[in-house]
Amino acid sequence: MRLILHVGMGKTGTSSIQRALQGNAQTLAAQDALYLGMWFSAIDTKFDGHDGLMAFCNSTAEQQVEYARLFKQALAKTADANGTRTFIMSNEGLFDRVDKILPFLNALRGELDVSVLAYMRDPHQWLPSAFHQWSLRHKTYEGPMRSFSDFAPELIKQYEAIRIWQGHFSDILDVRLHDKGTDVVADFAKGCGLTLDLPDVRHLERSEPAETYLRAAFNARLATGGMPETFDRQVHNVHARPVPTFETLMDLCFKHDNIDGIVEEQRELFEFIKKNLGFDFLSGPPTAPRQPDQAALQTRLIDYLIEITLEQSIRLKRLEKLAHERSQNEGG
Numbered sequence: 001m002r003l004i005l006h007v008g009m010g011k012t013g014t015s016s017i018q019r020a021l022q023g024n025a026q027t028l029a030a031q032d033a034l035y036l037g038m039w040f041s042a043i044d045t046k047f048d049g050h051d052g053l054m055a056f057c058n059s060t061a062e063q064q065v066e067y068a069r070l071f072k073q074a075l076a077k078t079a080d081a082n083g084t085r086t087f088i089m090s091n092e093g094l095f096d097r098v099d100k101i102l103p104f105l106n107a108l109r110g111e112l113d114v115s116v117l118a119y120m121r122d123p124h125q126w127l128p129s130a131f132h133q134w135s136l137r138h139k140t141y142e143g144p145m146r147s148f149s150d151f152a153p154e155l156i157k158q159y160e161a162i163r164i165w166q167g168h169f170s171d172i173l174d175v176r177l178h179d180k181g182t183d184v185v186a187d188f189a190k191g192c193g194l195t196l197d198l199p200d201v202r203h204l205e206r207s208e209p210a211e212t213y214l215r216a217a218f219n220a221r222l223a224t225g226g227m228p229e230t231f232d233r234q235v236h237n238v239h240a241r242p243v244p245t246f247e248t249l250m251d252l253c254f255k256h257d258n259i260d261g262i263v264e265e266q267r268e269l270f271e272f273i274k275k276n277l278g279f280d281f282l283s284g285p286p287t288a289p290r291q292p293d294q295a296a297l298q299t300r301l302i303d304y305l306i307e308i309t310l311e312q313s314i315r316l317k318r319l320e321k322l323a324h325e326r327s328q329n330e331g332g
Contacts, residue, residue: 001072001079001087002113004192007165008092009158011129012119013184016199018090020185024196031194033086034078038093042074043067053093057100068107075112088192096161102168109172116169117191119178123156130155136212139219139226211238246298254291 008014021028021035028035040047040056047056059067078084094101095118108114121129128148134140135151165173174191178184189196207215218235219226232239263270267282274280 001075001085002115003075003108004086004088005094005114005116006088006090006188007098007116007118008095009118009120009126009161010092010095011126011133012092012121012178013182013188014090014092014119016184017188020188020196020199021088021090023199027195027197028088029082029084031086032083033088033194034082034084036087036089038089038091040067040071043070050093053091053097056104057097061103064101064104065107068104068111071104071108072111086192086194095165096158098161098164098168102164105169109169114172116165116173117188118162118165118173118175119184120159120162120175121178123159125180127152127155130158132212136216136219137207138228139222142224145216145220207238211243246294250291250294250297 006014006017018038025035036042039049039052043056046052056067075084075087078087098105105114120126131148131152134155135146135148139145162175165175176187176191178187183198185196185198214235215228215231218231222230236243263281270281274282
């Protein structure tokens, strides 16, 4: 049996790879391959999710050796049931935690044909992306928001993990370059020796600048860390309902495409109106309204938003007061 362990690093197209693996179940099955997902669920469901991964990494060396035995046993059972010969696991969280799972990996490689696949990026590209992900989008620390110059020296230490991977697993390690021109799903498939149906649209985890700004403004209010889902629940879930652009709504409200053609299609009707009522709507220059000035409209929208925000603030304070008074009365 063969195990392909994709370990990241983070912000090198891991989400795209994981989505492609999830969407290629049948294609993989035809090659006697199976995607296990991100977690060590095959050992125990208590290792699901981020907290489960932390529990796995914090287990003792003796426990990890036993987990390796259980993991191999679970894969062998699956192989016997459906003929799977290649198993794939992908979790970018493993890259900089290699020192925490050495007993597991060393025990596993003695039992299975293990290969480890990782990606690395130029730090000039990686650091801004990592800062966006783990400081602005997901606040991974407590206290006030940290600047790039303050947090980046800590982030860049993630590269240090490659020393451990190289030192312990150079014979089974394949480190590939990720750059702006990389089709990471196609490259990953090539590195694994597998065929994957490539997505039509490349998945990008990074949000647009306006969303990034709002998430940072929200996280700056938190004394503790903050997951992206907290913003989604309390402010706006842009994935459930994307925010329309200003230009899109401008066109929707004020763009009058093909008005002459629409009127022309009803020429016979307007000829009738001209003949019987004397109103000539078919000659002369078009009189359709023009689009308003965008800058002036945006400035005026700010006036409206300030007024709406103040009104809502007053109403919320009144509701809070009423709720407090009702609570006091009921308590008394």
